[in-house]
Amino acid sequence: xxxxxxxxxxxxxxxxxxxxxxxxxxxxxxxxxxxxxxxxxxxxxxxxxxxxxxxxxxxxxxxxxxxxxxxxxxxxxxxxxxxxxxxxxxxxxxxxxxxxxxxxxxxxxxxxxxxxxxxxxxxxxxxxxxxxxxxxxxxxxxxxxxxxxxxxxxxxxxxxxxxxxxxxxxxxxxxxxxxxxxxxxxxxxxxxxxxxxxxxxxxxxxxxxxxxxxxxxxxxxxxxxxxxxxxxxxxxxxxxxxxxxxxxxxxxxxxxxxxxxxxxxxxxxxxxxxxxxxxxxxxxxxxxxxxxxxxxxxxxxxxxxxxxxxxxxxxxxxxxxxxxxxxxxxxxxxxxxxxxxxxxxxxxxxxxxxxxxxxxxxxxxxxxxxxxxxxxxxxxxxxxxxxxxxxxxxxxxxxxxxxxxxxxxxxxxxxxxxxxxx
Amino acid sequence: xxxxxxxxxxxxxxxxxxxxxxxxxxxxxxxxxxxxxxxxxxxxxxxxxxxxxxxxxxxxxxxxxxxxxxxxxxxxxxxxxxxxxxxxxxxxxxxx
Numbered sequence: 255x256x257x258x259x260x261x262x263x264x265x266x267x268x269x270x271x272x273x274x275x276x277x278x279x280x281x282x283x284x285x286x287x288x289x290x291x292x293x294x295x296x297x298x299x300x301x302x303x304x305x306x307x308x309x310x311x312x313x314x315x316x317x318x319x320x321x322x323x324x325x326x327x328x329x330x331x332x333x334x335x336x337x338x339x340x341x342x343x344x345x346x347x348x349x350x351x352x353x354x355x356x357x358x359x360x361x362x363x364x365x366x367x368x369x370x371x372x373x374x375x376x377x378x379x380x381x382x383x384x385x386x387x388x389x390x391x392x393x394x395x396x397x398x399x400x401x402x403x404x405x406x407x408x409x410x411x412x413x414x415x416x417x418x419x420x421x422x423x424x425x426x427x428x429x430x431x432x433x434x435x436x437x438x439x440x441x442x443x444x445x446x447x448x449x450x451x452x453x454x455x456x457x458x459x460x461x462x463x464x465x466x467x468x469x470x471x472x473x474x475x476x477x478x479x480x481x482x483x484x485x486x487x488x489x490x491x492x493x494x495x496x497x498x499x500x501x502x503x504x505x506x507x508x509x510x511x512x513x514x515x516x517x518x519x520x521x522x523x524x525x526x527x528x529x530x531x532x533x534x535x536x537x538x539x540x541x542x543x544x545x546x547x548x549x550x551x552x553x554x555x556x557x558x559x560x561x562x563x564x565x566x567x568x569x570x571x572x573x574x575x576x577x578x579x580x581x582x583x584x585x586x587x588x589x590x591x592x593x594x595x596x597x598x599x600x601x602x603x604x605x606x607x608x609x610x611x612x613x614x615x616x617x618x619x620x621x622x623x624x625x626x627x628x629x630x631x632x633x634x635x636x637x638x639x640x641x642x643x644x645x646x647x648x649x650x651x652x653x654x655x656x657x658x659x660x661x662x663x664x665x666x667x668x669x670x671x672x673x674x675x676x
Numbered sequence: 677x678x679x680x681x682x683x684x685x686x687x688x689x690x691x692x693x694x695x696x697x698x699x700x701x702x703x704x705x706x707x708x709x710x711x712x713x714x715x716x717x718x719x720x721x722x723x724x725x726x727x728x729x730x731x732x733x734x735x736x737x738x739x740x741x742x743x744x745x746x747x748x749x750x751x752x753x754x755x756x757x758x759x760x761x762x763x764x765x766x767x768x769x770x771x772x
Contacts, residue, residue, distance in 0.1 A: 587705065587706040587709060590705035590706070591705060594700070598699070606702065607702065608702050608703075608705075609702040609706075609760065610703070610706055611703065611709065613709060613710060613748050625747065627748045627751045628755075629703070629755025631702075640754075642754050643751060643754040643755030643756075644751050644752070644754075644755065655747070659747055661720060662710075662720065662721070662747055665710075665719045665720050666710050668717065668719065669710055669717060669719055669721065672714055672717050673712075673714075676714070
């Protein structure tokens with residue numbers, strides 16, 4: 255049998271397995287779902303699966319005993335918040351009857367429906383949900399490897415990197431140059447580099463006013479751009495400069511030893527250097543065969559099932575979710591949609607097309623918040639914006655509106671982290 | 677004509693009742709990202725569980741039309757049809 259015929263038969267078998275719903279319940283014991291990754295996507299999905307159908311046996315695989323949230327970690331960097339306010343344990347998740355397995359998933363066998371962990375343990379599943387978040391593409395920006403991150407922190411996975419960047423800012427003399435480099439799309443938290451620039455600018459303005467902040471960008475446009483730029487002109491004139499791609503902002507290499515950013519036109523040596531690096535789906539996605547050549551994971555917009563491997567679902571930052579940004583709100587929204595779909599598929603039912611929402615706040619200053627919102631639905635095989643809905647905060651608004659959005663941002667963080675971890 | 681209208685209203689009512697009993701209807705699962713599910717949590721954003729169905733429908737329609745000012749709800753409500761709003765409202769009204 256030639257390869258193409260064999261592949262065709264294999265594809266046919268996979269298709270029929272996907273099309274004929276066989277309730278996992280018919281096999282006796284409750285169906286097993288393994289969720290890999292305990293962030294906003296994975297922890298939400300594990301809990302939502304138990305709520306959707308308590309007969310489902312859910313195992314959550316997570317390497318860390320504590321989750322450190324990225325939203326609001328820019329406030330930690332700017333000294334406005336402490337890291338423990340970002341940290342959550344899995345006690346309440348476990349109390350929902352979810353088995354928490356401390357470990358790192360290293361391999362997936364889609365045929366045997368088994369996940370292998372770094373310690374050799376093997377977990378079998380009826381459905382697998384991968385929520386691995388992001389990995390840094392080390393070396394994609396020449397000079398930016400793992401050792402370089404000790405000199406030029408990325409702080410794009412919250413925790414020790416967040417504190418390192420904060421300590422560097424605190425240790426910097428007044429009058430120093432801070433440089434942030436922002437990557438090309440797509441990446442985790444599209445407005446994140448600009449919120450970070452804003453809050454670092456706030457720190458410099460209040461604590462080290464002779465200092466300067468430069469943002470070197472691989473793009474000419476970014477999320478909430480007009481709102482950020484208007485606020486920067488108002489709050490941080492002469493302090494914060496954004497250099498877009500078309501003005502030579504694209505960083506082509508870095509030198510960690512001297513904290514230097516190299517562009518096509520210049521070299522910028524920083525006192526404090528923050529590289530927001532190129533990213534990809536967390537590495538288990540590649541090992542499971544659910545990441546495509548972009549490094550991210552194509553999914554079905556109704557069920558979040560991988561377009562590359564049957565019975566494996568991908569949610570959160572790792573997924574290619576069409577118009578939905580890689581945000582904590584989107585991850586939480588996708589996780590609940592995916593959990594409902596997985597429960598229905600396990601029961602032999604067909605999930606209905608969902609609608610999803612994203613809301614994403616950014617702080618430009620402690621009392622100055624802006625937001626973007628969107629509503630999404632499956633359209634031509636992708637999650638697309640619902641026409642006429644969504645958008646950003648009004649460009650003309652009194653400071654009271656900005657202050658109200660800063661309060662709502664904080665309320666959002668408390669609410670979503672309570673839903674996921676409390 | 678009157679019968680047809682009654683049949684349409686009947687269908688919406690049945691759809692809403694079905695939605696209230698099982699899976700959250702399209703869009704409803706996303707709300708708890710901002711609207712607390714736990715009554716113990718204090719937030720400027722109201723809890724939706726157990727809220728009167730007509731009140732949710734009215735709020736969504738007013739946000740959608742611009743009659744009621746919102747921070748983000750004006751932008752979000754524009755993404756939902758009358759039928760979807762009715763189903764979401766029925767589902768939350770039936771929550772404890």
